[in-house]
Amino acid sequence: MLLNLTAVYGLRAMAVLAELEPGESINADQLSERTGVPRQYLSKVMRKLVVARLVRGQRGRGGGFALQRPRSKIRLADVLAALDLEMKAGCAFDFEACDVHNPCTLHPIWSRLQESLATWTTKTTMADLGAAPKRGAPAVASRRTGTRRRSD
Amino acid sequence: MLLNLTAVYGLRAMAVLAELEPGESINADQLSERTGVPRQYLSKVMRKLVVARLVRGQRGRGGGFALQRPRSKIRLADVLAALDLEMKAGCAFDFEACDVHNPCTLHPIWSRLQESLATWTTKTTMADLGAAPKRGAPAVASRRTGTRRRSD
DNA sequence: CTTTTTCTGGATCTACTTATCCAGTTATAA
DNA sequence: TTATAACTGGATAAGTAGATCCAGAAAAAG
Secondary structure, three states: OOOHHHHHHHHHHHHHHHHOOOOOOEEEHHHHHHHOOOHHHHHHHHHHHHHHEEEEEEEOOEEEEEEEHHHHHEEEHHHHHHOOOOOOOOOOOOOOOOEEOOOOOHHHHHHHEEEEEEEHHOOOOOHHHHOOOOEEEEOOOOOOOOOOOOOO | OOOOOHHHHHHHHHHHHHHOOOOOEEHOOOOOHHHHHHHHHHHHHHHHHHHHHOEEEEEOOOOEEEEEHHHHHHHHHHHHHOOOOOOOOOOEEEEEOOEOOEEEOOOOHHHHHHHHHHHHHOOOHHHOOOOOOOOOOOEEEEOOOOOOOHHH
């Protein structure tokens, strides 16, 4: 997987939030239901998005989560950054002092790759994602952790 | 980082091996020295490359590691696969049943991204890497435990 | 055959990610 | 003000990647 699970969870949640009507919100239980993300862990992920001011977390009756800004103002890069995903990354060999003037072997092609990635994530917004994937048809991947057993 | 540390270590090692004269080999101590990869962990990484038949691991006096095939016959994709890095990966939302006929929201752009990655890693061989980065000038990133940020 | 070199492989340790538990806080409605 | 809904946040557990330790096993040299 190109992204870690936390990032994937966050993306799923954001995709659902992006579908809500303006003013509408969704609580953690329903969000967990719709995204297939474990309820408690989802809360932790959502917190990151709230702290990053991408999402509003409203407590109390009728509360829940909603986007802070219009979809079109939330870039994929913002979301990934909020989820601690370094998209700028570094040298393919993880050499610190690697740069244009002192390039490692992979530097030219690697930096081009990363730039196109960076460009893409800053150009793409939540509005570009269209509808969030529905549960049911595209089933949530079962994340076999070793102890998981299919129930009979 | 786009790659995990094990993959980075493996790449560094392969880059060094690719520089050896035909018939020459290098032992784990020297390889650790040159790549900045912890000696013992390097052995584990090298084992994966040996098992994948990219590298020959010769025991006893004068033994060490060397490429099994000419550099030009070892693709980046082979190396990454040997190091358990899934380059094909899956859907951005980690939905299992996501495909062309039942695509998730990110599917079109995500799959294009992954394909260009896959194409690149199968077209690039160890011969294309040129010389391995030298230690000293492009210094090895110091791996102080607190400072580090992990992500793919 | 013994010694030395060097890779192999199991066991263990640590840090980080993912997951769960549960008590707290805030907001709404009656 | 009370009850209830719902997010917040600390503590903790489980799982995996990264790292280390150390006892083999194999190959070469003497």
